[in-house]
Amino acid sequence: MTATATAGHIPPGHRMRRPCFRAPSIIPGFGLTFGLSLTWLCLIVLIPLSAVFIKTAGMGWDHFSSVALSERAIAAYRLSFGASLGAAFINAVFGLMIAWILVRYDFVGKRVVNALVDLPFALPTAVAGIAFTSLYADNGWIGQYLEPLGIKVAFTQFGVVITLVFIGLPFVVRSVEPVLADIGKDVEEASASLGATRAQTFRRVILPAILPALLTGFALAFARGVGEYGSVIFIAGNMPYETEIAPLLIITQLEQYDYAGATAIATVMLIASFSLLLLINLLQAWSRRRTVD
Numbered sequence: 001m002t003a004t005a006t007a008g009h010i011p012p013g014h015r016m017r018r019p020c021f022r023a024p025s026i027i028p029g030f031g032l033t034f035g036l037s038l039t040w041l042c043l044i045v046l047i048p049l050s051a052v053f054i055k056t057a058g059m060g061w062d063h064f065s066s067v068a069l070s071e072r073a074i075a076a077y078r079l080s081f082g083a084s085l086g087a088a089f090i091n092a093v094f095g096l097m098i099a100w101i102l103v104r105y106d107f108v109g110k111r112v113v114n115a116l117v118d119l120p121f122a123l124p125t126a127v128a129g130i131a132f133t134s135l136y137a138d139n140g141w142i143g144q145y146l147e148p149l150g151i152k153v154a155f156t157q158f159g160v161v162i163t164l165v166f167i168g169l170p171f172v173v174r175s176v177e178p179v180l181a182d183i184g185k186d187v188e189e190a191s192a193s194l195g196a197t198r199a200q201t202f203r204r205v206i207l208p209a210i211l212p213a214l215l216t217g218f219a220l221a222f223a224r225g226v227g228e229y230g231s232v233i234f235i236a237g238n239m240p241y242e243t244e245i246a247p248l249l250i251i252t253q254l255e256q257y258d259y260a261g262a263t264a265i266a267t268v269m270l271i272a273s274f275s276l277l278l279l280i281n282l283l284q285a286w287s288r289r290r291t292v293d
Contacts, residue, residue, distance in 0.1 A: 052266055052267055052270065053267060055259070055260060056260070056264050056267045058260065059260040063260065067253070067261035067264050068261070068264035068265050068267065068268045069268075072240050072244070072249070073246070073249060073265060073268070075240070075241045075242070075244065076244050076245055076265075077246055077269070077272070079157060079243065079244065079245055080226055080245045080246040081272065083160045083161045083164055083245075084221075084222050084225030084226045084228075086164075087164035087221065087222075088168060088222040088225065089218075090161075090165050091168045091169050091171070091221045092172055092214060092218045095169055095172025095173045095217060095221075096172065098113075098117065098169075098173050099173045099176040099177040099180055100180060102117075102173070103177055103180040104180070104185070117170050117173050117174070118170055118174075119170075120167050120168075121170055125229070125230030126230045128163065128166060128167070128230075129163065129230060129231035129232065129233065129234030130234055132154075132159065132162065132166070132235050133154055133159075133234045136153035136162070137154045138152075138154070140154070153235075154237070155235065155236065155237030155239075156237070156243060157236075157242070159235040159236065159237075160232055160236050160243065163231050163232055167224055167225060167231060168222070168224050171220035171221040171224060172217035172221055173217070174217070175213045175216045176210055176213050176214055176217055178213075179209065179210045183206065183210070187205060188206070191204075208287075211287045212284050212287050212288045215280055215283060215284040215287065216284060218280065219277055222276070226269065226273050227273075228245075228247070229245070229247040229251075232247075232248075233245070236248075246265060249265055250262045250265050250266055253265065
């Protein structure tokens with residue numbers, strides 16, 4: 001070793017190599033677990049979805065457009081996606097309110113209310129559909145009082161929205177609740193001590209912190225509503241062009257042994273759902289970066 005190197009001087013043109021150290025993994029066997037995860041994801045998600053696209057690609061454009069882009073199909077898409085978006089917006093408002101009450105306040109029967117939030121997860125969807133139909137029919141417990149007022153819920157698009165609100169509520173509440181729990185009351189007290197009103201505290205302190213979780217709950221509720229079938233068919237009435245949902249139209253094609261037509265409708269729903277969920281995820285990522293900055 002030369003004197004210059006001994007003294008710590010690096011000769012001109014000499015490049016030092018950085019020591020190659022691999023950060024230790026928290027979970028051992030990263031390569032094995034990563035490979036198994038990708039394999040499982042391909043088997044459960046990618047291959048079935050690819051089969052839908054391959055089946056649709058085998059049919060001609062005329063058959064595709066006559067089934068998947070027909071006036072009846074477009075009406076079904078409009079109801080499925082429109083009702084799901086409307087129900088998701090309603091759940092975003094009232095789900096946030098319920099999560100706020102469960103986190104911020106203690107009251108008698110809190111555990112019962114907390115359990116009721118998870119009821120749509122455990123209740124079979126067909127049971128929910130039958131229950132809502134019985135309640136809101138013209139001779140039902142609630143429908144008999146709404147019918148003289150000219151308000152009809154069962155077998156209408158309004159009834160579809162109400163059912164999807166019931167189905168999607170837990171997604172918003174359970175997504176927002178842990179984030180609200182992490183935001184202590186001291187944050188609100190500090191904001192109030194600086195002269196902020198309650199509305200300003202919520203708008204400038206609470207809402208930016210919970211917005212990513214709220215968007216996540218919104219996306220989950222929307223995705224559940226788009227694919228919901230069991231609870232909606234009972235209260236919708238299933239009238240073509242009016243109260244027929246897209247999943248029911250897929251079942252109708254299968255009953256007619258038109259498997260290509262069913263996959264064509266499923267492909268349109270898949271592309272539309274993925275596009276909307278991608279947009280929501282981009283908004284969620286933008287909200288997180290804005291909060292960090």
